[in-house]
Amino acid sequence: MTRAPSGPLDGVRVVELAGIGPGPFAAMTLADLGADVVRVDRPGGAGLGVDPAQDLTNRGKRSVLVDLKTPQGVAHVLDLVERADILIEGYRPGVAERLGVGPQPCLERNPRLVYGRMTGWGQDGPLAHSAGHDVGYIAVTGALGLAGKAGQPPNPPANLLGDYAGGSLYLVLGVLAALHHARAEQGAGQVVDAAVVDGTSHLTTMIHALLAAGGWQDRPEANLLDGGAPFYGTYETADHRYMAVGALEERFYVQFLDLLGVAGEVPDRADPEAWPRLRAEVARAFAQRTRAQWSEVFEGTDACVAPVLSLREAPDHPHLRARRTFLDLDGVPQPAPAPRFSRTPPADPAPPPAPGADAAAVARDWGLPTAAPDTDAAGALHRATPPRPGPAPVPPAADPGPPGP
Incomplete structure (x- = not known):
């Protein structure tokens, strides 16, 4: 796939170390807005059993296939990092360091790089190295309890509130703010530590204000906006909708x-x-x-x-159809990029690529060696040109400790 320039982030280069959860959605959002996102896929995939070429969070990206467990693979990634503006990784704390692509080698190679880290618990704290998922992250922030009914267990709102609202979108906000700083006069790169628990807690700011002022009861279905008020909620109709x-x-x-x-x-x-x-x-x-x-x-x-519409019904709502809130690309209905821009509207996203499908195009466009013969059969990029000179490296974030299991 060769990119057609468009969108307010046209010209911004992003390296995404493939993972699961909020990191891929953040990278997709940057791609939706015009960034050139190169996804570094691993041999064997992410382990979810989902074909990356059918995962819509991979749309608009390009893919190279790299084995980060080899010195050659690490060298490939650092070559990309040298030419990138932003890197996104979603490993447990310490894993990127163990692989050789943590903040220190990346910022030494490219001192203006914005190194975005996406985790559930954050890079430090007692639970930093523990496994977790959206439901647990939003549970400890108090946000999950807002979704419950009195006397019944709370129901998680899929992974929208934690992974995507509290995680992905805060990572996007953070890396773009850091990119603005890096591009300023005498600017420098830095590490952005985005944690689902931090972002989700931040989303509850107004509720905490009401709670402190006595305008919110700390229990479900007892308040104005949590289904407690009969004029703010849902009602069943004659056809059980x-x-x-x-x-x-x-x-x-x-x-x-x-x-x-x-x-x-x-x-x-x-x-x-x-x-x-x-x-x-x-x-x-x-x-x-x-x-x-x-x-x-x-x-x-x-x-x-x-x-109240289902996911399949939503694209046909007259208002959403008129605004093209949903697109049908290659027969696949999907939400359109958001928000809208008057001067730099992004193009419709390209379909998700197969792992390694874009090695040759990325090598050409990013100034790496040509794909043949410098690309192996798996599509992995090989060693590129020496690093360009730059300002003094930025000290990396403190080592968070050994990787989790």
Whole structure:
């Protein structure tokens, strides 16, 4: 695949050391915005049993195949690092150092490099070397408890809240901020330590403010935004589907009651003691019609009501279709790059590449030796030109200790 320049990050070069979870999504986001992302795939894949060429988080990237357990493989990666602006890795603390591609050798090779590290627990702390997944990370931040119903176990919102919102997007924010600094006069590269627990905790800032001010109860389904209020939640319809209600402001709430057909028949919402009765009346009304019928009633109004759609239904919603919020690329429906840009709109992303498919093109475009004969049968890039001179190296982050298992 040869890249066509586009997007606000056109000209930014990113090396992604292939992994799982929030790191690939962060690299995909950078690729969506126009960065040239080269994914360093390992022989045998990431171990998830998913074909990388079908994984949409690999879209818009290019792939080379490198064995980091060999000196030649490490040399290949350092050649790429020399020419890169950003590196992203998602290993446990210490693993990149053990492999020879940690911050110190990378920043010595390219002092302006932004070295982005993505983990669940962070690079230090008692749990830094422990295994984990999204559900555990958001559990200890208090965020998972916000998603529960009173008296029932909380349900994790897939891995959207932790891995992607608290992890990937904070890594993207961090590496772009560090890149801005590195490109300033006398700027230098640095290490960005992005942890899911940090980002997810940061997302709860407003809730902590309400909690400190006495405006939030530290238990589920007892507050304005957690399903406790009957005018902010979901209701079942006659066809056993659901409508979402968010009529917070008084003027929107008045219109909501009117269109629902219960104006003047429900208790005052200002009295929390009356919320159970109010909820029962609203539920009774919604149960009289189907989701499609209620959607027609509320569409285009200020009542703040919307149908709860499935993932397969979402791309066909009229508003999302009009905005091209979802794309159909090569027969695969997928979310479009976001956000939108008036001067530098990104192109539609290219399909995910097969591992090693782009070794020749990357070698040519990044100024490495040509793919043949300097590329082996597996598609791994071979030793490149000597490193270019640069300013004094930036001291690496403190060694976090031995790698996890």
